[in-house]
Amino acid sequence: MNTMSTNIQSGIDYASISRKNRSWDIIFASLGIVVLFIAISTLLALFLDLAIRGAPQWTNPDFYTSFPSRKPLEAGILSAWVGTIMVMLVTAIVAVPLGVAAGLYMEEYADKNWFTDVIEINVSNLAGVPSIVYGLLALGLFVQTFGMGETVLVAGLVLALMILPIVIVSTRESIRAIPIELREAAYGLGANQWQTMAMYMLPAAKPGIITGAIVGLSRAIGETAPIITIGALSYIAFLPPSPIGGDFPFISFEWLNSGFTVMPIQMFGWVSRPQADFQITAAAAGAVLIVMTLAMNGLAIYIRYRARKS
Amino acid sequence: MSTSHESHLHHISQQFNTELSQLRDDFLKMGGMVEDQIVKAMEALENHDYELAEATRIKDKEVDQLELLIDEEANRVMVKRQPTASDLRLVISVVKMVADLERIGDEAKKIAKFALSMFDENGNFVAAPRGYVEARHIAQHVVAMVRDSLDAFARFDTEMALRIIKEDKRVDEEYKAATRSLVTYMMEDPRSITSCLSIMWVLRALERVGDHACNIAEHVIYLVEGEDVRHTPMDETERVVGR
């Protein structure tokens, strides 16, 4: 760089002005890098700690195919990951259609008045309600009032309730992000509201909605408090009945009413055991849970990336 | 809707105003020049002034140069501004009126040339026996018409333009009367035919000047009223101006 960049006519030293302006850039950039480093290294340290401590377990294939056991080194996470997947399935099936429909209604159909404003504020606030409160709600409503028991269905429902605000907000955001031109193009051709929504708006909002749903599910996957509250067991030596197979029509909903456990609960159970070896098992389960969460987030990023490219 | 003579000075773009007033000023400058040319040519003819006639003949080149300049300016306004409505009419009519001015300049040059041709090889002026009075009269008439047409343009004065158009009819009659008397004279005295013919060409040139002044007046009406009154009966023209 030419440090002698001084305008001969005006005598202004552009080089020093430029240097001064740039120094702020440098300060903020270095600050950002430091914060970023702290955040990433914390996560990395946590994960590596779990992975290294749990190594004897998670490297063993039997870990994924065994039920929990009293013997720490024989205990596996089979019932936990199957339970997690089943609960997530219920959560997704309930939360996504409900959340998308609610978001769509609030964004497109509802009149804008004080009532919808109140609902809107409530929805945003629900996202900030502590998860234990959802657990209490489910305990009181589903388990005690409706007598549904500590089942996969109840766990799925409570997690669905918990992530509903996330799905609603992300649906609204992605519908709002659709250029007004697209909406007007559809209406301008004589499409009615439903045609506009189904044929043009939802397809365009799809990547955003899917991303929101996955972000919500990846939050739900790690939730412990509400599931403990409804009284999930930490020791389950059986799998819920398979949804597919058996007699005609080969689909069964028995599994919904089954007892279950999920990954975080299983971990929690092991951590509270006195034997030191259970800490290894818990660490291994933690590492697997983090990988599952990261994988889901990765999927969300990939979907968003693909949507942006097209 | 009629246009006022100041309307082209009120654009948002000051530069556009400058361009249009430059165009107008150059046109009026050229107008003054050709008016002067006619006066000078007639003076040379009447006063047997060889130098003045020659100077007038040469000065026509300047008039021609001015015509090119104004055309170029008008072109530039068209390209840069895409003028509409009264601005468009102003530019279009200036382009057309400039052609008329140039022709008036040519007629002045013609008169100067006749004046030159009336000197014999010894430098003596061979005057025509008749026709000077008529020529002087018509010349005064058409010079006034040219001056008025320029004034009408400068002030966007359609009433004056209408008067010029009417005036042209009178010039035509004077011209016819003058030629008739010259023809009669030539029949009486065939020796004067050559010089009489020269003066007749001068009369003819002056009559043409009147026609061009009349054209300019018609363009002024188009410019102000937006209606073309060329090849229109007089009562229709009066209606346009009276509107």
Next chain:
Amino acid sequence: MSTDQTSTIQISQSAHQGGQAGKPSETREHWYLEPDGALRARVSNLKFWYADGTQAIDDVSMPLVDKKVTALIGPSGCGKSTFLRCFNRMHDLYQGVKYSGSINLLPEDENLIDLDANIVRMRVGMVFQKPNPFPKSIYENVIAGLKIRGIRKREVLDEIVETSLRQAALWDEVKDRLHQPALSMSGGQQQRLCIARALAVKPEILLLDEPTSALDPIATAKVEDLINELSGNVTVLIVTHNMQQAARISNYTAYMYLGKLIEYNDTNDLFQRPKCQRTEDYITGRFG
């Protein structure tokens, strides 16, 4: 064109006779031509308010000549786009707007303000300022309006796709890639696709809202050519910021200012000899 010339002369004569003759006042506020020829719509005393109560259209009455191009010009915020959007009730997408007066579709003589907005939009097509093809294939875009109307027969769709794209002067450029994404086309092609999409459903009126403002000069020239071609087949109402464009492509021009219609006139007359001082001031650039 020669028939057009004679009709123009007749128009100006009839206008003189129609109470406009005699000495004009320099301060003529409004001037509306009564065009001869069939009308497609007649706007009467149209007023329009936005949700916040601002009145964007103030008592506009204007004919829309059948199968001719009518241009709306005026400074920003004069209400010309608002006026255009009344024709397909686009404003109804937003709450709290209010209309008064009428836009009668002819010859049915139905006030489209009173009709169902959806039905109006099926009858009156629109092309927007920014090209807005759907993120689908070219083919899908052209048939979008037909699908909305429940037309699904393949042969019918194929035929309409070709005629519409031909009408929009786009067929030769895209016939080999009908199933490629519309967004892969250039901006000018996208806008012509949007015109094809609007034409595919044979609208009674085609609204164009500054259709070339986002295009480069060459694409603009193509779209203008296309609009010229449409004149004689389709009734077009176009809003444009570009006065020269209005002069080039329209048969009739309306000048609006502050929500009012100042002058409605034959395009040639309006740009050569406007009747109102305010029109003159605007088109010659004397507008403050």
